């Protein structure tokens with residue numbers, strides 16, 4: 001099953017609850033936009049391309065469940081849902097991209113039924129396209145990996161972060177499919193452990209060799225010479241930086257210091273042609289995420305906490321960006337890239 005999809009039988013969104021991994025593969029049937037918003041906030045659905053699909057299906061769901069009596073009222077309801085969905089996770093641009101793509105399409109509808117059809121059709125097309133795009137990213141990126149490479153990745157930019165296949169892990173999958181022997185080192189990715197809970201689980205499912213390390217081990221491991229390439233996903237790419245899971249910037253500095261290629265794999269929909277790094281809001285998450293591990297308290301409750309979910313890696317630390325339209329080497333010409341989007 002895909003990470004996130006639409007069920008025609010139940011007329012709702014279905015997704016894997018990623019907060020339950022790796023202990024359980026729990027499938028959620030979501031027929032309510034408020035529940036989807038909560039799922040996105042709690043990271044039941046997470047990862048940039050999966051958030052794009054979630055945003056798209058969210059508007060389609062709002063259209064199916066609306067009680068509006070006129071097309072104008074329905075569009076107003078979709079606008080309201082869009083505003084809430086977009087703001088749920090502000091750094092990951094794919095979320096607003098998915099929301100806006102479906103909203104734009106819905107607005108061309110001339111009746112309530114037509115708007116519903118258009119919204120759902122567009123959301124399904126976005127999900128299908130995401131799989132195709134990840135496969136193309138995989139093929140383009142696989143050329144950069146050599147037989148025997150050890151690839152270090154951070155967070156989860158795999159199947160579970162997308163509709164299927166993955167961006168950074170899609171590159172690994174495509175290279176392996178092409179006959180290359182690739183090993184992966186996965187960072188734990190504190191505080192929510194997407195690396196240990198999801199990347200490690202996902203790769204083991206596919207029998208891809210993976211070694212888990214804590215985030216604080218990256219310096220030692222890279223310095224010891226065991227890492228050939230660093231490969232991560234992205235939540236937003238602007239002209240001067242790549243936004244990705246907190247800790248990515250540190251990895252890019254280590255890559256530079258030890259002269260290891262630092263690759264970013266992402267769909268063109270992750271590019272933001274309007275903003276520069278200083279204009280991007282970095283999502284700050286609940287302090288409780290650092291004070292508790294599951295239900296267990298692991299810090300004094302009175303301590304002040306800083307919990308940014310993402311950081312900005314300056315473009316000069318990036319060796320190349322792998323997309324479905326090709327591999328791009330900084331300095332990037334955003335004017336030319338814009339034409340390709």
Ligand code: MRU
Pocket residue numbers: 043046047048049154155156157158161162166167168194232233234235244245246309
């Ligand atoms: O907070 P998350 O788990 O949604 O963060 C996800 C990441 O940072 C991923 O690396 C990024 O979305 C790329 S996913 C292909």
